[in-house]
Amino acid sequence: MxxxxxxxxxxxxxxxxxxxxxxxxxxxxxxxxxxxxxxxxxxxxxxxxxxxxxxxxxxxxxxxxxxxxxxxxxxxxxxxxxxxxxxxxxxxxxxxxxxxxxxxxxxxxxxxxxIFKREKTYKIVKPLEIQETLAWVKAEPAENWEIEYGIDYDHPLIGEQILEIRVTEEVFIEQVAPARTFGFLRDVEELRKRGLAKGSSLENTIVLDDAKIVNPPLRFPDEFVRHKILDFIGDLALMARSWQGRFSAYRAGHSLHQKLVKFLKSHQDCWSCD
Known part of the structure; x- marks a missing residue:
């Protein structure tokens, strides 16, 4: 550690x-x-x-x-x-x-x-699933820390993307960390009315109009789903920074990620810690 x-x-x-x-x-x-x-x-x-x-x-x-x-x-x-x-x-x-x-x-x-302090590993011991309409998150036992994430956007350059990774330092650095946040021009006005995205720019966001990427190139062909995995790892770290289990998500976001974390925090029969 x-x-x-x-x-x-x-x-x-x-x-x-x-x-x-x-x-x-x-x-x-x-x-x-x-x-x-x-x-x-x-x-x-x-x-x-x-x-x-x-x-x-x-x-x-x-x-x-x-x-x-x-x-x-x-x-x-x-x-x-x-x-x-x-x-x-x-x-x-x-x-x-x-x-x-x-x-x-x-x-x-x-x-x-x-430092000479041991970090606890949280191990999923009981499968669980949380659903919201067409979106869901799952956690189930596994030998390693694994994430499978799926997204589905009505945009010709995104569509459905599904990616599975094993969370290790090397995989994170090379395949997840470089993936940038993204947004759609059509949403900007509404987001700013809600006090969001006021600092979003072409330097820090992949921006898409209805047909193309405004500020190419992408760092990965599937950079969008990779960024969602980055967000998911960050939200799981609200509870623990070391996991043993398989986490799956489809059409999810921060709200659903956090519902999973809160469920795990309140249901200690779903995990063990060593």
Missing amino acids: FTISKEIVFEGPGVHTGTTTRLHLYPSGEGKILLNSVNSPSPPFSLADCEFEARGGTVLKKNGFSLRTVEHLLATLAALKITSLLIVGEGSEVPILDGSARHFVEKLIAERSP
């Missing part, structure tokens, strides 16, 4: 707020992910103690603290086995950077430092 050797700072606009924010990451020997706000009089608190919700991404909340769009960072910490860290927010959102987790990986892996 790892922490980091020195402070790392990420700076840039938040994809939803549009406001430039800074995120400070500090080494820690506590054996857990801790969070706080700049100049907060309160002591840091554990990620495990946070409430979370879906609002255009994943939002962490605790006693007045709020940090949006944490999923790409949390996915990176899980994949790189960085389990001991202090995260201090200077602003209300994690910078979107290029819309993927690539820059998180590059900076964190360069400063990764081993």
Whole structure:
């Protein structure tokens, strides 16, 4: 397991707020992910103690603290086995950077430092499924941490994409982390009315009109489903950063991912921990 050797700072606009924010990451020997706000009089608190919700991404909340769009960072910490860290927010959102987790990986892996604390692995022991109309998520026993994800968009350049991976550091770095978030021009006005996507741009989002990609090229032919896997790993990290089980999702999103996590948290008969 790892922490980091020195402070790392990420700076840039938040994809939803549009406001430039800074995120400070500090080494820690506590054996857990801790969070706080700049100049907060309160002591840091554990990620495990946070409430979370879906609002255009994943939002962490605790006693007045709020940090949006944490999923790409949390996915990176899980994949790189960085389990001991202090995260201090200077602003209300994690910078979107290029819309993927690539820059998180590059900076964190360069400063990764081993610690002698063992991370618990959460093992799925009982199958479960949560459905919402045409969407669903599942978890079932397996020998490794596996994810199968399917998407289906009414767009000629996306359509149905299904991808299965085994979650390892190498697979994450090479096949998942570079995949960027995406959005549709037709949705921009409505999203901004809802206070979302104010910082979305051609530099941090794959933008599609009704027929084409506005800012090509893609990094993968199926970059869209790969990005959904990135989000799913980040949402599973709300509960644990090391899993043994097969997780499947179809036409899902942050809300359904989080329903799965909340179900697992409240149904300890579905998993064991060692």
